[in-house]
Amino acid sequence: MAFFISLILVLTLCAASYYGAEAGMQWLFGMTIPYLAIAGFVCGFAYKIYSWAKSPVPFRIPTTGGQQYSHEWIKNDPLDNPHTVSWTVGRMLLEILTFRSLFRNTEVVIHRTEDGPRVAYNSARWLWLFALIFHYCFLVIFLRHFRFFMDPVPFFVRGLEFMDGIFQIGAPRLYQTDVLILAAVGFLLLRRVFDQKVRYISLISDYFPLLLIGGICLSGIYMRYLSKTDINAVKTYVMGLFTLSPVSAEGIAPIFFMHLFLVCALLLYFPWSKLMHLGGVFLSPTRNLPNDSRMRLHVNPWKPPKKYHTYEAYEDDFREFMVEAGLPVDKPLDKADA
Amino acid sequence: MYNAKYIMPGLVIFLGLITFPLWFNVLSCTRYEAPQLALPEDQQECIIDAKVMRAEHMTLLNDWRDKYVRDGEITFTAANGKIYDMSLMNTCMSCHTNKEQFCDSCHTKNSVYPYCWECHIAPRGNQ
Numbered sequence: 001m002a003f004f005i006s007l008i009l010v011l012t013l014c015a016a017s018y019y020g021a022e023a024g025m026q027w028l029f030g031m032t033i034p035y036l037a038i039a040g041f042v043c044g045f046a047y048k049i050y051s052w053a054k055s056p057v058p059f060r061i062p063t064t065g066g067q068q069y070s071h072e073w074i075k076n077d078p079l080d081n082p083h084t085v086s087w088t089v090g091r092m093l094l095e096i097l098t099f100r101s102l103f104r105n106t107e108v109v110i111h112r113t114e115d116g117p118r119v120a121y122n123s124a125r126w127l128w129l130f131a132l133i134f135h136y137c138f139l140v141i142f143l144r145h146f147r148f149f150m151d152p153v154p155f156f157v158r159g160l161e162f163m164d165g166i167f168q169i170g171a172p173r174l175y176q177t178d179v180l181i182l183a184a185v186g187f188l189l190l191r192r193v194f195d196q197k198v199r200y201i202s203l204i205s206d207y208f209p210l211l212l213i214g215g216i217c218l219s220g221i222y223m224r225y226l227s228k229t230d231i232n233a234v235k236t237y238v239m240g241l242f243t244l245s246p247v248s249a250e251g252i253a254p255i256f257f258m259h260l261f262l263v264c265a266l267l268l269y270f271p272w273s274k275l276m277h278l279g280g281v282f283l284s285p286t287r288n289l290p291n292d293s294r295m296r297l298h299v300n301p302w303k304p305p306k307k308y309h310t311y312e313a314y315e316d317d318f319r320e321f322m323v324e325a326g327l328p329v330d331k332p333l334d335k336a337d338a
Numbered sequence: 339m340y341n342a343k344y345i346m347p348g349l350v351i352f353l354g355l356i357t358f359p360l361w362f363n364v365l366s367c368t369r370y371e372a373p374q375l376a377l378p379e380d381q382q383e384c385i386i387d388a389k390v391m392r393a394e395h396m397t398l399l400n401d402w403r404d405k406y407v408r409d410g411e412i413t414f415t416a417a418n419g420k421i422y423d424m425s426l427m428n429t430c431m432s433c434h435t436n437k438e439q440f441c442d443s444c445h446t447k448n449s450v451y452p453y454c455w456e457c458h459i460a461p462r463g464n465q
């Protein structure tokens with residue numbers, strides 16, 4: 001169900017922008033919405049980070065996969081259980097660049113043996129592999145797109161394009177990242193659809209971004225290899241947007257506006273969705289804090305001054321009543337008065 | 339806000355990078371001119387309609403190369419029955435005589451670097 005609702009949502013976005021642009025609303029899908037989407041993304045992203053930064057993280061949360069630093073003669077594992085800032089930076093880098101936590105992913109399987117079923121935990125690295133492929137392809141594709149956003153084209157684009165099309169298949173040259181990202185999105189999607197356990201916990205907010213990104217990639221690939229959109233007209237148009245002096249969208253096929261609109265939808269959806277793990281991963285308390293709970297004194301940072309009401313003061317307040325009720329008191333009535 | 343001294347710079351750097359094309363183009367007062375093609379003066383028609391050519395020239399040349407080199411097919415018949423040599427140098431470049439003013443004017447602006455010229459010698463007009 002969640003899958004089909006997401007699919008219908010994405011198809012609706014596609015149809016609205018495609019037919020909208022065809023009907024002459026290029027200014028809406030090609031200018032108004034992109035500007036709104038950029039503003040929405042920047043503000044939403046900043047707001048989200050700010051709202052997270054408001055939560056205090058008063059103590060270390062050492063969920064570790066390694067031996068803590070203690071005595072010299074006990075070998076510790078500084079990358080998994082760092083006790084200094086620099087090792088923690090190392091752990092963060094590995095997490096962000098190589099998805100180390102995901103590498104530890106396991107799956108539960110049940111072996112049927114003669115003595116009945118037995119549970120086993122296997123390492124499951126497919127998710128890690130395809131997630132890694134997906135993210136790096138996305139990055140390369142995003143960076144390659146800078147040929148449309150700037151003039152002269154930034155220095156890194158040419159090298160990326162060369163490496164990406166190094167097999168020189170066809171013309172325009174086939175980019176490996178285009179093939180790989182489709183394979184990766186496909187895997188991540190099929191995993192949710194066909195693995196019963198994952199499907200059970202999958203929501204619209206899981207399918208929708210995958211399908212949206214899949215739609216962006218498919219429409220981009222369609223433009224490059226099949227319909228051959230007029231790149232010159234696109235660059236002139238996009239440069240108009242990015243120099244704040246928009247030009248007419250003459251001669252650009254509706255499919256471009258669909259591609260662009262799906263990207264805008266992604267930008268607007270981004271800050272309010274699970275995709276915010278882009279910023280959130282940097283704020284993970286279990287990853288970004290050194291495990292030095294036992295080496296340093298951690299003082300509660302927002303510790304309020306406490307008001308104490310001691311037993312002595314309490315007795316002073318109620319001595320007469322206590323004596324009257326026959327309760328024992330530390331200071332008898334006559335002494336307390338003096 | 340906690341740990342602002344780490345989070346704020348991170349946030350500013352990220353948003354700065356991701357919006358780089360926008361503010362850089364605006365601050366540097368970039369003005370983009372669509373490339374102007376130097377079209378042949380003495381010719382009226384291309385071997386295919388110019389509009390199709392604009393989209394499909396790379397596929398066509400790629401096909402030509404494969405047909406010529408692998409299948410020994412050496413001529414191309416246009417829609418109007420005219421027969422041309424399948425040759426980048428002798429057909430295309432005989433009208434479009436200047437690579438810099440024709441091919442490159444779009445290619446460079448859009449970061450397209452075809453490997454045609456790793457084998458073929460680019461004509462440079464009358465120089």
Ligand code: HEM
Pocket residue numbers: 138141142144145148172175178216217218219220221222223224225228229231234238256259260263266
């Ligand atoms: C989330 C961001 C985006 C993703 C993931 C994405 C993805 C893709 C992919 C996979 C392609 C296929 C060709 C290639 O890999 O270069 C493509 C092509 C294209 N994209 Fe995007 N795109 C994004 C944003 C944009 C934006 C913002 C624009 C324009 C304002 C744009 C304009 C184009 C155009 C014109 C093509 C055709 C390129 C060609 O024919 O060579 N894309 N896109």
